[in-house]
Amino acid sequence: MDIKWKKYSHSLVTKVIVFIITVLCFASAVTIFLNIAFLHRADFDIIFENSYYQGNDYQRDSSEIVESLRKVQRYKSEQFILTGGTLTEEKIQNEESNLFREFEYNSRSYNPNLTIEENFKTFREVYADKILQAKDNLIKYDLNDYDLTMQRLANYQGLLYYANSGGNEFTNSPDKAKNYFKSHPSYMIFDGSEREIFPREINNSRDYYWVSASIDQIGLQDIMYIAFTEDYLNSKILEWKENKLLITNGLYQIAGFLLGFAASFIYLILVTGRRPDQDQEIQLNFINRIYNDFNIGMCIVLIALWVGAMDQLDNLKSFKLIFPITLLIVALVCVLVLSLVKHLKNRTFIKHTLTYSIFHKLFKFINDIYNSGSMAVKVVLIVIGYPVIVAITFFMFPITLGVATWLAFKKVKEFNAIKDGVKRVKDGDIHYTINVAGEGELAKLAADINSITDGLYKAVESETKSERLKAELITNVSHDIRTPLTSIITYVDLLKQEKDQTKVKEYLEIIDQKSQRLKVLTEDLFEAAKASSGTILVNFEKIDLLSLITQGLGELDDKIQESKLEFKLGHTNDKVYIKADGKLLWRAIENLLSNIFKYALEGSRVYIDIIDTGTGVTLIIKNISAYELNISSDELMERFKRGDESRSSQGSGLGLSIAKSLIEVQKGSFNIEIDGDLFKAVIQMTKAELNLEK
Structure with a gap:
């Protein structure tokens, strides 16, 4: 679907x-x-209006009518305007001020050494005609405004009005009575302190401030009646x-x-x-x-x-x-x-832009030159490129200069950090790390110096560890060899003096036992030295690891029965082939099993798992130690280290070291892990190819 x-x-x-x-x-x-x-004049507010009286049209018309009547009251009549009745001192002073500024800057009659009053007196004489012309212009403006206002009022068909200001009346109504205006469906009465607007819902309009702003300008001594006829309102509604x-x-x-x-x-x-x-x-x-x-x-x-x-x-x-x-x-x-x-x-919004393409190619070109060149090439590139950048970004030169200064300071700071770091390392502080971020030449130089410092630190640490191991080796070899050797010497002296053949036989058995112990120690020491030197001849062949371990466990069955250990063998495939030397590999595994027989907890289980990882084969051997493993896996791998620190067992302490060396000469890896009393050995070997040459 x-x-x-x-x-x-x-x-x-x-x-x-x-x-x-x-x-x-x-x-x-x-x-x-x-x-x-x-x-429709984008009057979307109309959908929220409940009636025409709350609409923008009514409020706008009412405000315009009130404002027009106020103008008519102020102008009074054409004769009043022509005689200069509308010219106030403020208007005249504004015009004279404008003309005086013109006189000050343009007229030769202006004397800067005189006071303003003296210059103003001269101004009135020189600019008398212009002052008079300015007054005539004001009169003409008021007269024109008066005519436009009267024409605007006449255009309202169905509007009745009566205005009285200081005895001057203006009306188009046949009846001037207040009640006559109130007889109409909509009216406005402003008579002294009386302010009445009908219908009342007009006051609830969101645009009522248009009307109220004009009403507030009506003086208490003025009278203004406005009424709208029914015909006018019906058409508007x-x-x-x-x-x-x-x-x-x-x-x-x-x-x-x-x-x-x-x-x-x-x-x-x-x-x-x-x-x-x-x-x-x-x-x-x-x-x-x-x-x-x-x-x-x-x-x-x-x-x-x-x-x-x-x-x-x-x-x-x-x-x-x-x-x-x-x-x-x-x-x-x-x-x-x-x-x-x-x-x-497609995640190509930025990449698929011309701007990105240009800058990406330019940056790649510069970066290739910068990365492929020596320090001299980079310096030349900067010397040539910076003036070009300054020329292109001349309009923001302070920013360009600031960026260049910051970059120069940054590089000098990196150079000083490298210089100080080298000095500290030279003085013996081999743990010091030079911190220079980035991928530039100086950062690479700092990284190389840090690598040298790390190598020096590791060399010193390795040498220290080697000296410690040499000391431990001498101590442990001396202890392990001296013990059987001392017994041999002691029993040889006793044998020289003893006449009883029964005891002589007993002494000879002890001497033989201690000699064998000394022989094992010597052979293990020789084998460990030979394995770690890498001089063992390795014969690589295709080996079935599962068969090798099964056969080996069969040969060790007597020891397994004697140790009372239960071996569990786990594997994923019936045939697991690896590339190794059969004898050396079994010698390494035998060393591990020998350790298990010596140190494993009696009655516990031993797990041997063979895992095919695809590219290799992993052999894991796990057992529970009878001794408390209170040392790390790294320490246990060292030569002459034993699971029992008291060294009471018969081991040489070389078994794990020999096993590790034998596995490594076969191009494998050997590691041990300790978790509480759980001992775990992990061997990883290369998987054999189908046609492996012997």
Whole structure:
């Protein structure tokens, strides 16, 4: 079912259909939004308004009417304006100040040695005509503003008003009575301290501050009555209802189209670059060859072109072009965005940019030269390259200089660290490490010096350990050889004096026993020296390790029975072939088994596991020690070390050392592990090839 679904959902036809749905949904949503914005002044707040009286239109018209009546009250009449009644001292002083600054900078009559008052007196005389012209301009401005205000009030069909300020009345109402204005469905009464607005819901509008700001400017001595007729309000209310219905439906349509766009676009993001039969590999096409930074730039250009095209639409006929233009731009941008999504999935978003390609190649070129050249080449490269960088980044020279200074200081600091480190090592501090980070020449030099220091430290440590082992070897050899030798000498002296043949025979048996012990010690010492020197002749052959151990355990059956140990042999394959010398390998294994017979806990189990690792074979021998193993595995591997520190057993302490040397000359590895009283020997050998030459 899942495969069949992928077959249809990831097919090219499905992707094309969903792409068309995506583009159509987004273009439709944008077109509806722009139509509302251009044709209906983007009054989206209308959907939250409960009535026309709480709407922006009513609040805006009321504020404009109150403000216009206030202007009319201030201007009073054309005659009042023409006689300069509207010219205040403040206006005249502002104009004179502007003209005085012009006089100060441009007129030869200005004398800097005189005071401001004296120059201002001269200014009034020289600029008398200009001052008079400035006053005439102010009068003309006020007169023009008065005419525009009266015309604006006349354009309101169905508006009644009455304004009285200081005895000057302005009205278009047949009745000036307050009650007459209150008889209308909507009115505003401002009479001294009386402030009444009807209907009351106007006060609940979010835009009421437009009206209240104008009302606050009405003086207490002024009277202003405003009323809206029923015909005026009916047409406005009908228009408001139509706009609200249109905008509400438009927003629902926008929400639906955006939801469809979001669902289809998310689907495209998920399936783009995928095929029904290939879920992991991203499929790229010719469009995806466009560099991603060019791609982003093209998206920005297309969006800018769309914004410019929308800005040129200024009439109802041109609004019909919104949908086709938007559809084309959205389709192109969507294709480019999906290309970016493919590169994000393919993890090539940054790498597939022209900027990255240029800088990567440039950096690689410089880095190759830098890494392949000597210090002299690098210095020459820096000497030539730095001025070029300074020339290119001249506009940020302080930053370039700062970076160069920081790099120079960093290199000098690294050089001083190396110099100080060499001095400390020369003075005997072989544990000192020079810390220089990075991969440059100085860092490599520091690493080489640290390697020399580590080698010197290891050499000193090895020499110290060698001296210690030599001392222990002499002590242990002296102890182990002296004990049987002393017994031999003692019993030889006794034998010379003894006449009783029974005791003579007893003495001879003891001498023979101690001689054999001395012989074993001497042979082990000789074998250990020969094995560690690497002079043993190794005859490599193909050996079945399982058969070798099985046969060896059979030969040692008497000792196994005598030791009361239970041997458990584990293996993965019936035949396990290795490349080794059979005699030397069995000698090493026999040494381990000899240790087990001497030191294993009586009645315990001995585990022998053979593991085929594929490239090699691992032999693991484990047993429980009868003695407490209170030394480390490294110490136990040293020569003349025994599991019983009291040295009461008959071993020479060379068994593990000999076994290790014998395994290593066969190109294998030998390690021991100690966990409490558990002793574990691990031998790793090379797996034999099918056609191994003897």
